[in-house]
Amino acid sequence: MSGPVLKVEGLTKRFGALIANEDIDLEVIPGELHAVIGPNGAGKTTFVSQLAGELPPNQGRIFFDGQDITSLPVHTRALRGLARSYQITSVIPSFTALDNVALAAQAADGHSYRFWRPARSVSGLNDKAANALDEIGLGARKDVLASNMSHGEHRQLEIAMALATDPKLILLDEPAAGMGPAATEGMIEYLRSLKGRFSILLIEHDMDVVFSLADRISVLVSGRRIATDAPDNIRQNAEVRRAYLGDKADSLVRHRTDG
Amino acid sequence: MWPSRLLFGASRFDLRHLVVLAGLAILLLVPIVGDAYVMRVASRIVVLAMIAISLDILLGYGGLISFGHAMFLGSGGYVVGVLAFFGFQNGFIAYPAAIILSVILAGIVGYLVLRTVGVYFIMITLAFAQMLYYVANGVQIGEDYGGDEGLPLSERNPLFGLLDFGDPAIFHYFTVVILGVILYGSYRLVNSRFGRVIQACRDNERRVKSLGYNTFRYRLAVFMISGGIAGLAGALHMNLQKFVSPDELHWIISGDLLIMVIVGGANSLIGPIIGTAVFVLLEEVISNLTEHWMAIFGPLLLIVVFFGRQGIYGLIRPKADDG
Ligand SMILES: Nc1ncnc2c1ncn2[C@@H]1O[C@H](COP(=O)(O)OP(=O)(O)OP(=O)(O)O)[C@@H](O)[C@H]1O
Ligand SMILES: [Mg+2]
Numbered sequence: 001m002s003g004p005v006l007k008v009e010g011l012t013k014r015f016g017a018l019i020a021n022e023d024i025d026l027e028v029i030p031g032e033l034h035a036v037i038g039p040n041g042a043g044k045t046t047f048v049s050q051l052a053g054e055l056p057p058n059q060g061r062i063f064f065d066g067q068d069i070t071s072l073p074v075h076t077r078a079l080r081g082l083a084r085s086y087q088i089t090s091v092i093p094s095f096t097a098l099d100n101v102a103l104a105a106q107a108a109d110g111h112s113y114r115f116w117r118p119a120r121s122v123s124g125l126n127d128k129a130a131n132a133l134d135e136i137g138l139g140a141r142k143d144v145l146a147s148n149m150s151h152g153e154h155r156q157l158e159i160a161m162a163l164a165t166d167p168k169l170i171l172l173d174e175p176a177a178g179m180g181p182a183a184t185e186g187m188i189e190y191l192r193s194l195k196g197r198f199s200i201l202l203i204e205h206d207m208d209v210v211f212s213l214a215d216r217i218s219v220l221v222s223g224r225r226i227a228t229d230a231p232d233n234i235r236q237n238a239e240v241r242r243a244y245l246g247d248k249a250d251s252l253v254r255h256r257t258d259g
Numbered sequence: 260m261w262p263s264r265l266l267f268g269a270s271r272f273d274l275r276h277l278v279v280l281a282g283l284a285i286l287l288l289v290p291i292v293g294d295a296y297v298m299r300v301a302s303r304i305v306v307l308a309m310i311a312i313s314l315d316i317l318l319g320y321g322g323l324i325s326f327g328h329a330m331f332l333g334s335g336g337y338v339v340g341v342l343a344f345f346g347f348q349n350g351f352i353a354y355p356a357a358i359i360l361s362v363i364l365a366g367i368v369g370y371l372v373l374r375t376v377g378v379y380f381i382m383i384t385l386a387f388a389q390m391l392y393y394v395a396n397g398v399q400i401g402e403d404y405g406g407d408e409g410l411p412l413s414e415r416n417p418l419f420g421l422l423d424f425g426d427p428a429i430f431h432y433f434t435v436v437i438l439g440v441i442l443y444g445s446y447r448l449v450n451s452r453f454g455r456v457i458q459a460c461r462d463n464e465r466r467v468k469s470l471g472y473n474t475f476r477y478r479l480a481v482f483m484i485s486g487g488i489a490g491l492a493g494a495l496h497m498n499l500q501k502f503v504s505p506d507e508l509h510w511i512i513s514g515d516l517l518i519m520v521i522v523g524g525a526n527s528l529i530g531p532i533i534g535t536a537v538f539v540l541l542e543e544v545i546s547n548l549t550e551h552w553m554a555i556f557g558p559l560l561l562i563v564v565f566f567g568r569q570g571i572y573g574l575i576r577p578k579a580d581d582g
Contacts, residue, residue: 052469078471090466092459103459107471112456113480116447119455165470 003066005030005169005199006051011060013046013223020046022223024060028169033191033200035210038220044203045087047220048171051201052084053077065168078107081168085161087177087203089154093147097138097157100146101129104164132160136190152183159190169199176206188213211235219243262439266446266528274575279529282536286435290428298427299499304539305434306495309441311519311531313488318517319526320449321481322461323373326381327388329512330368331486333395334361335493336503340410344400350416354494361490362483369482373475376464388513395505409504416498424498434495438532441488445528448484457481522563524572533571 006028013021020043028034038044049055051062053074062070069077092100099120105128106112106119120126133142136156141149146157155175162170175191176184188209194200195213204210210217211231218228221243227234234240263279289301310332317323338357347353372383399405415424424430448454456477459467464474497503506512515538523534541559545552563570 054465054469073473074468075471075473078469084469086466090463090469092462092466094462095459099455103455103467104470106452106455112452112472112477114452115454116451118447118450119452120450122452161466161470 002030004028004063005065006201007063008051009061009063011047011050011062012058013043013050013055014058019223021050021057024220024225026218026225026228028199028201030199031196032215033195033202033213035202035204035214035217036220037204037207037210037217042220043223044220045173048084048173048201048203051171052082078165081166082171083162083165083167083169084171085158085173085175087173089151089158091146091154091157091161094145096143096145097133097149097153097160098126098129098142100157101132101160101164102126104161105129105132108164108166129160129164132164135193136160137186152179155179155183155187156190163194163198167198169201170194171201171203173203174205175202176204176209184209265443273577275529275577278533278575282532287432290431295427298431300539300543302427302431302434302499304536305431305438306492306499307516307519307539308532308535309438309492309495310489311516311523311535312441312445312528313485313492314516315520315525315528315531316445316449316481316488317485318520319530320454320461321457321478323478323482324381324517325384326510326513326517327368327384327386328489328516329508329510330388330391331361331365331489332493332496332512333391333503333505333508334364334486335490335495336497336507337395337410338490339416339494339497340412340503341400343412343416344404344410348414348416350418353416354491357490357494358487361493362487364490365483365486366479369479369486373478373482385510385513388508389510392505392508392510395508407505409502409506412497412501412503415501430498434499437491437495441491442528442532445488449528453477453480518560522560522570524570524576527569527572527576530570530572537571
């Protein structure tokens with residue numbers, strides 16, 4: 001009975017003469033982890049920003065949970081259950097990790113026009129935030145100011161915040177960007193643990209990450225979606241290999257023979 | 260039990276507590292030991308400290324640098340003056356009216372200015388305050404009042420004769436109590452759920468939006484709250500001086516208020532009070548020595564800003580404290 005959680009039709013975004021997204025159709029099925037890959041400048045972040053509402057599309061429609069959200073503002077989409085994490089870390093630097101996540105939990109909880117009771121004494125929000133941090137491995141760092149955390153910790157905090165808003169769909173824009181190999185491994189395991197609990201649209205550069213996690217993969221090249229398929233089929237898709245993978249195609253083949 | 264605990268929780272007794280308690284003691288003792296002049300200066304500090312706190316709620320907590328906050332000193336004062344002109348002297352009418360109209364003014368101005376950020380926000384708040392400055396200059400009330408003459412207040416707004424405001428000491432104590440209420444209320448406000456959203460907007464508005472907050476509405480609300488507090492301060496200022504004039508709205512006053520907040524320590528509630536006291540005292544002392552007192556105050560300001568962005572309060576505040 002349930003249709004796609006996200007349905008994009010003919011999404012087009014131009015920056016002057018540059019066509020960053022061209023007539024993109026895409027669907028995310030409830031519970032799936034749908035990865036979007038593509039070379040630098042393919043238009044992945046532009047795509048996500050339109051879904052989240054930060055960039056208005058030139059053409060096309062976006063349906064979330066069956067409803068047209070194309071012209072809704074960012075915060076309304078978020079309240080309906082569309083969460084995002086940013087490719088470039090975006091947290092509240094002067095807040096502790098716990099307060100960052102509690103802020104996110106508070107958004108979903110509502111009741112933010114309360115002026116008297118200290119926010120830090122609301123145990124419901126604190127507990128939820130502490131759980132989210134525990135789960136992602138930042139439990140021991142919850143009282144550290146975000147401005148004093150490392151890049152890798154910021155990446156984790158970013159995702160804990162997105163999850164604390166009780167989303168139906170999470171848009172993750174390169175969650176492991178700039179992380180070392182060990183931390184990336186941890187992030188992959190964490191994302192795997194989210195599979196099935198949320199619908200996820202994952203933007204990622206790292207092929208290992210994508211091919212080991214995704215249920216389906218869409219490939220974006222020069223603003224156009226050239227394929228959407230299961231990982232194994234994407235590996236063998238001639239157009240994908242020619243247009244996007246190019247020199248990386250070898251590594252893909254190797255990857256396949258390994259697995 | 261130290262009253263300063265209301266502000267700093269159960270933290271250990273440190274310099275902050277000492278400063279707050281000493282300041283309170285001085286304010287309470289002034290009517291007993293000081294002459295009329297000293298008391299006037301003290302009351303002026305108390306009243307201006309209220310508006311400095313209200314400005315810091317915007318600036319230090321909300322990240323909104325308003326260069327037009329004197330408009331509320333004017334709105335509160337003029338509401339009192341106009342009501343008195345038409346025969347409404349009762350403080351139970353005048354003070355609430357000053358607050359309500361200032362909140363409405365803040366709502367209108369905020370609705371228009373909060374669409375801008377950064378330098379544009381600074382400039383457009385300045386522009387609005389200057390516009391009101393010219394309005395106050397231009398509007399004549401009756402034959403002898405208003406315009407650049409300003410408005411007088413024949414006697415301080417009585418509160419049903421509960422307190423005799425003819426006695427400056429009683430008026431002084433009244434303002435100290437109001438300052439205490441504003442201070443404590445602001446402390447609750449900035450630490451509340453609402454305050455959390457406001458402070459998050461200061462750091463990263465885009466992120467706060469993407470979590471599901473309509474940041475414009477929160478900012479408008481805080482602008483109105485700040486305007487209401489400032490309007491009350493304006494009404495008390497008018498009562499203290501028994502006079503209001505367009506000068507109260509001038510951009511130089513808005514600038515002075517910013518200096519008080521920044522010198523004292525933005526993003527704290529005690530800081531603006533300290534800043535106001537330092538500013539008013541220096542103004543009184545140095546301006547007696549030389550007309551160009553800003554030439555001395557300017558370098559002092561630079562020193563404070565150099566020694567840390569936290570202002571004077573930053574020097575006495577324990578490290579890693581965000582209360
Ligand atoms: N605000 C903007 N104004 C003008 N051009 C833009 C803007 N944002 C993105 N672009 C351009 O649009 C194209 C797509 O950018 P986008 O950031 O979406 O790519 P991406 O696939 O996320 O790349 P990366 O893998 O490097 O993150 C690029 O050529 C970029 O320079
Ligand atoms: Mg990108």
